[in-house]
Amino acid sequence: MSPTTPPAPTLRALLSRGDLALRLSSDGARDLTQPIRWVHSSDLADPTPFLAEEMVLLTTGTQFSGDDDAQYDAYVRRLAVRGVVALGFGTEVVRDGIPDPLAAACAAHGVPLFEVPYRTPFIAVARAVAEAIAAEAYARRTWALSAQRAVSLAALRRDGLGAAVSELSRQLGAWTGLYDSAGAPVRASGDLAGPVAQVVRREAETLLARGASAAGVVHADGTTVVLQTLGPGGSLRGVLAVAADALDEEARGVVTTVVAMTGFALEQNEALAAARGTLRAGVVRALLTGDAALAGGIADAAWGGFPREPVMVAVTDASPDALGAFLELRAGREHGSFFYGRDPEGGTAMVVSAASGTTFDELPARFGLRVGVSEPGPLAAFPTALEEARIARDRGDGVSRFGAVAAAGVLNALSSDAAAVARTVLAPLTRHDEAHGTSLVETLRAWLLHDARFDDAAQALGVHRHTVRTRVRLAERLLDRDLGSFAARAEIWVALLAVR
Incomplete structure (x- = not known):
């Protein structure tokens, strides 16, 4: 529920209506906080086949006869088992007051009992609850429209994706997170506890691995997180996660809006990523042909320039398409100090500053790739460095450095x-x-x-x-x-x- 949504109708709210003059029995139970779904009136000895949970039952007591107190206990027991929220007794119709055995039975079974005076018709009580339910439904619909509008406006900001996710969190009053197509966290409204974050990420990776549109729920460390994949089956773009025990229809509608918007935004991002990938591949080719001026001009305009020299070149045996989300996030995080592009041989070439201390251990650990790293040198020596990185990649598993390969001798480099x-x-x-x-x-x-x-x-x-x-x-x-x-x-x- 949104923090701005009024509470559902309860017995406490119903009893507080001065125009109805309802009075709680002094012998009745005092749990008045349960929500009321509807009000029904019946004088049947066993009305439970016609009742649902979270209902208030009104009766005048004509079903009770004689002095058999056991009939009251059996009657109230059936109501309690059925999940009746409360029992309203209409006085001065058949009886002047509430029968004492009925009050005792209600107290024994924890069913709140209240008096409905003769001047208050049952229909007035039912209408009061119906109006409260309608008011709550209207408030929820109004909230949903307002929330959808707020999320849509947030999506128009510069960081539309992150702003939309943050606004969804604010509207729901719950943590929200966005995971990319590889299951890596992209945006989040805050931090989750370590164990919870790990469980949610594993579930996101599982949903994505199935390749079909799906939803999931995880429970960890007292937190419930609902997950929904983004994008069409066979081409999933990511996962949206919301930490909430339950979402009603209106809240689900708001989440669905964000799912649609986020899926569309991620699809646009992938189209832009494909264009950027083509541009990056062109920069790599320019470096290989010695046109450093062209490559530097593009890098300065698009990515804040190349890493500071001396640089190291690393190469993997997977294409940028397979690593796109991970590499793009890293390039954004290390703006101007990390460059990547397609190696003409089909892999991924990366350039980092030798002084940055950057490691590539995450690539083998996460994607099972081999990575080769060249010796430090000037960017102008990119062709030589790329060849060194390729040789190192092909000589071992995990991360291999050309310096170690060269130290092992020429004969150890036999193919x-x-x-x-x-x-x-x-x-x-x-x-x-x-x-x-x-x-x-x-x-x-x-x-x-x-x-x-x-x-x-x-x-x-x-x-x-x-x-x-x-x-x-x-x-x-x-x-x-x-x-x-x-x-x-x-x-x-x-x-x-x-x-x-």
Whole structure:
């Protein structure tokens, strides 16, 4: 309920109407705060089949006969089980006052009992409740229209999306949050407790993973949060979350308005993001072709310029389309100190200042990507830095830095293609070892590792030096290479490293 909405009609409000002259029985229960849905009158011995919960029942007592007090207790018990809010007894029609056994039964079962004097017709009591219900409904509709108007006006502000979400929170008197298509929080009217925030984010990610328009409810740490996906099924734009135990029809209508507006705004944002992505890809191409003036002019006008030199270039194996919301949020948060664009090879290239201390650990952790990072250098060396980042990315999992790859040596940078060629080169040896149970590959590796010295290799292998010599000569014949030359030995050594 909105803080500005009047409370629902209650027995307390009904009894406060001086024109009705209703009087609460001194022996009746005093819980007068339950809402009243309607008023019904009946003198049936068992009217419960015709009643609903949260109703007030009016009676003149003609159903009671004789001095059997048990009939009163059974009657009131049935009303209490049915969920009747209160019982009104019309006096001076059949009886001068309220029967004492009826008052005792109402007190025993917690059903408020009040007297309706002869001058007050039952229809007047029913009309008073109906008017209160109508007034409440009118107030709710008026509030809903006012809330929708306030949200619509907020959406026209510069930060329309955030303003609309904040205004929705103000109108509902509840926390609201917006999550992007990857399940990351984009806007929020305040902070949620840590455990609650984690549960809500996981539920948002679950709803988005299903790919269909859906709603969800989570309960965590005493907080209830309602979630609704944004956008059409198969192309979800995000999730709107509202911390509220229950939303009535009018409040749901206001939320639906925000859902429609937010979905449309996010769709527009994605169209703009596609245009920005094309522009960013053009800047990357300009940097690769050495047109730093063009790239710098665009960056200055659109994103506050490039990061301060020296810069590092990072590259992932996922395109900006897959990371768009995350990267755009980061670029907005680090305006002028973070740039990204499409790598011509299909990945995402990013530029940060080497002095910023920026890490890329979140990308592997969140998206399961490999990230390569170049050595620091001037922006003019972007082509070289991008190639370094690609090499580092392809050499490991998580975040790999080119400096560490280079420190490991040139031979450790051999590609999978080199390994395939190496297996072909060494195939005669491996086939011979498998067919005859020899150790030509192992012997050749030990011999080369000991600088082609037969004695040292024999000692390492635990065999006679003549055995090593014989195996090496056999390997030469199988490989059709003279291993007496440095070039031939170097080629076989690289092949041995590559297959490892």
